[in-house]
Amino acid sequence: MVNLTIDNKNIQAEEGQTVLEVARQNGIPIPTLCYHESLEPQGACRLCSVEVKDGKGKRSRVVASCLFPVAEGLVVDTKSERVMNVRKTVMQLLLAQAPASLPLLEMAREMGIGPEARFKRKDEGNKCILCRLCVRTCEQIVGVSAIGLSYRGPDKTVGMPFREPSTVCIGCGACAYVCPTGHIEMHTSPSGDVRTIWGRDFKMAACKICGRYFAPVDQLKYISEKTGVPIDDLMVCPSCR
Numbered sequence: 001m002v003n004l005t006i007d008n009k010n011i012q013a014e015e016g017q018t019v020l021e022v023a024r025q026n027g028i029p030i031p032t033l034c035y036h037e038s039l040e041p042q043g044a045c046r047l048c049s050v051e052v053k054d055g056k057g058k059r060s061r062v063v064a065s066c067l068f069p070v071a072e073g074l075v076v077d078t079k080s081e082r083v084m085n086v087r088k089t090v091m092q093l094l095l096a097q098a099p100a101s102l103p104l105l106e107m108a109r110e111m112g113i114g115p116e117a118r119f120k121r122k123d124e125g126n127k128c129i130l131c132r133l134c135v136r137t138c139e140q141i142v143g144v145s146a147i148g149l150s151y152r153g154p155d156k157t158v159g160m161p162f163r164e165p166s167t168v169c170i171g172c173g174a175c176a177y178v179c180p181t182g183h184i185e186m187h188t189s190p191s192g193d194v195r196t197i198w199g200r201d202f203k204m205a206a207c208k209i210c211g212r213y214f215a216p217v218d219q220l221k222y223i224s225e226k227t228g229v230p231i232d233d234l235m236v237c238p239s240c241r
C-alpha cells in the first residue's frame with residue numbers, strides 16, 4: 001500500500017493503481033473522454049490532467065491522471081488553477097477538432113467554455129476527437145477489429161477500412177456506446193427489426209419468449225461460434241433470461 005493525498009485528503013492506495021482510479025474510488029471526480037475502465041488507458045485526450053508533486057520537494061507538474069501511477073508521498077491536486085487552465089485549453093483544442101459534438105459542447109459548457117472558437121476549427125461537421133476508444137473496444141473487448149484509423153494528417157478518421165461497409169462487423173454497437181462524442185451513429189428501424197451502423201444494415205433477432213428485437217443476428221452467430229452455445233439458446237433477450 002502507498003499513502004498519498006488528493007485534494008488534501010489522505011488516501012491509501014494499492015501500488016500500481018493510477019491517480020484516476022484512486023480518485024474515483026474516493027469520490028473525487030476527474031473528467032475523462034478517452035478512458036474506459038475495461039481498457040488499458042492510452043492518454044489520448046488529456047482532459048484528465050491533474051497536478052502532482054512527488055513529496056520530495058520537487059516542482060509540481062501536470063500529468064494525465066489516467067496514466068500516472070500513485071506513489072508514496074504523492075501530492076495530487078485535481079482542481080488547481082493550473083489544472084483548470086490546462087483542461088480548458090485541452091477542451092478548446094478538442095472543440096476545434098470536433099465542433100459538431102453535442103456531448104463535447106455540453107462538457108465545455110459545464111467547464112464555463114462557450115461555443116465560440118479559440119482555435120481554428122478543422123471541420124464544422126466533425127464529431128470525432130480520434131480518441132480510439134471505439135477502435136480499442138472493437139479490438140480488445142469485442143474481439144472483431146472491424147474499425148480502425150485511416151488516412152493521415154488532417155484527413156485522419158475513424159471508420160471502416162477504405163470507408164466501405166465492413167464484412168467483419170457484427171453490428172453489436174459497442175463502438176457507438178463507448179464513443180464519448182456522439183460521432184458513431186447507430187439507428188434502429190421503427191419496428192426494431194433492422195439496425196444500421198457504419199452504413200450497413202443488420203437484421204435483428206427477436207426474443208423467442210417475448211418477441212422483442214434485441215440483438216443483431218450476426219452478433220448472436222459470433223457469440224455462438226466463440227462459445228459453442230447453440231444459437232437457438234441465445235435467442236432470449238436479457239429481460240427474459
Ligand code: FES
Pocket residue numbers: 031032033034035042043044045046047048049064065066067
Ligand atoms: S482520460 Fe486520460 S488522457 Fe483521456
